[in-house]
Amino acid sequence: MDTSYKVIGLMSGTSLDGLDIAYCTLTYNDENWIYKILHTNTLTYSDILIESLRDIENSNALELIRLHHSFGEYIGLQVQRFVQQHEIRPDFVASHGHTIFHQPEKHISFQLGDGAYIAANAGLPVVSDFRTLDIALGGQGAPLVPIGDALLFPEYDYCINLGGIANVSYNQNGKRLAFDICACNMLLNTLANSVGSAYDNNGEMAEAGTLQPDLLQQLNAPAYFSEPAPKSLGKEWVLEHSLKALAAHEAPVPDKLHTTCHHIAVQIKQALPKLHEGQHRVLLTGGGAFNIYLVTLLQEHLGEQYKVEVPEPEVVSFKEALIFAFLGALRWRGEHNCLRSVTGASQDNIGGAIYLC
Template sequence: MSLTVAMGLMSGTSMDGIDIAILRTDGVDRVEFGPAAFFPYDAEFRWKLAQSLETAKQIQHREERPGNLEALEREITERHADAIKSLLSKTSEHPELIGFHGQTVLHRPQNTLTVQLGDGELLAHLTGIPVVYDMRANDMAHGGQGAPLVPAYHAALARSKAAEWRDLYPVVFVNIGGISNITYVPTAGDPIAFDTGPGNALIDQWVAREGGVPFDDGGRIASEGGIIETAVERYLQNPFFARSGPKSLDRLDFTLDQLGALDLSDGARTLAAVSARSILKAVDHLPEKPKLWIICGGGRKNPNIVADLRVGAALQNAEVIVAEDAGWNGDFTEAEAWAYLAVRAAKGLPLTYPSTTGCRAPVSGGEFARP
């Protein structure tokens, strides 16, 4: 099967910037990695995105853009177009297709509502490249949660290691972004996936509010603090953790209210523990205990989260590695996934499964925009 050169764009729940990755893939199990880059948002634009989450609460129908959201959607799209042009000016790769995620500002699966700001038609016009966008909506129309969508790509990565890892199945991919999610890949059959709880979002909010910095770089703030177990337990008592998957979260479903009055470093360390333990609790809802955990996303750079995961996994006789240990770039897994999913969408292949989002049957999706 021939390979398509595709570009994936991700602006995640951390709202820190745009990840871009280029893949050559058949949309099934062949993946060849191309160039990738990160384009950070400035502090003023990050603040504007954070404010948009409040405005988006007014949305009742996914097409609505109250307040400044219409102008913000255009700015987000233009920033993506600029980032694309910047990366393409430095590579000989010529993408045939773009997978455009946009910026999630509202995710309410219980109301069959998910909103990502990003104008696919405008992006195709600005770049001259066909764009696949709005890939969550069709899943919701077929009874799914609209998230997570990355599992199909995680399963493809696992298949690429099938011979090397044959004694390590089942394996679990963990993506720690603003929100954390897992993909359980069995020896055979469809993947199982769901959001597990807060990832970096609460840590970012805490250090921004209490320390005036956008994130805990390298987990240094947390490394000076201790875990306040009573606060951890308050978070873990949330009914979300007792529910089996599929399940997904909005960035605002967990807040700093349960943390209490802690000093900066104790708060950061405690929230790192919340992130790790909520991931480990996912085992309660899996068919078997995994033998291998692969950590992707920005949270893998927080040594406190990774150390807590390793301690917890060891108690279950499992090993924890980061994406780079498998030869992958953990910063760009989600952007790569959006490139991969765009190719699958173009071929009408499933993006989601009943075991990943709760859709009634495996379903494809995405809107297509031509230049």
């Protein structure tokens, strides 16, 4: 069996900041996986595409299918250009897609961007649709990243991704556990967008704001935060709870940003169990890791027993794309890439549909 794979990993996050593309090598050597990120790019979505992705959940089935195909075509063409630009020869592409619906309690999770259309337009094999099998087996279909955390970043006690939704994974009693903690960039970017900014650069607006205790109490109130894992969040939940609370409050945007950062830090602290004596290493990635105020606040909340570490920018920005490349490699090898200890499924499983082209 081949022990080295050249893979393009693709990730489109709920914060709608664009399509992350990472060309990686993944090598299995002496029972360890070694990764290298060779080329990367983030393609910013046009205003029209952002509007389509944001509004498609309220459209009819015909429009959903049309966008599923056209978004897959768009992704495939972008991959083709990326390949030509860097003069590379990937073995295959692994695409997460863009989550439109995630309601695992109803056995629903749908990622936009048809793998067949990606393959047809990229001219490469594609692995996609990583969640459906786990949902069919009674799982949450999420988070998917933890097996990558365990095998690619084993030196850390906790791996936290501050994406549209913040999530964590860690080993406890010989099992990998993981779950979504709370909304993150979905809240921060929405607030920044409301005053004409794509995001809060370095958390400067948030740092200038003041804490609103009543808003913080509302943000922390939902029962989800005290529920045991396995559990996961979708855009629908965030709209109904966190974003609704922010929209109803009359505080100025800097105060809302400041309070939201406190909310995120509070929930992350609550989510991290003590695993051993001594200092715990915390790997922080995702767009929120560039928010200096949020990272500083998180370290303050966690205290000296936890060491928050932000890696090189390439890993911060493209860790999820890297891990989807890795999930694709495991699928290609016919090995488990989704853990029942994380999702609550009836068994570990090999998620992902393969389209050969």
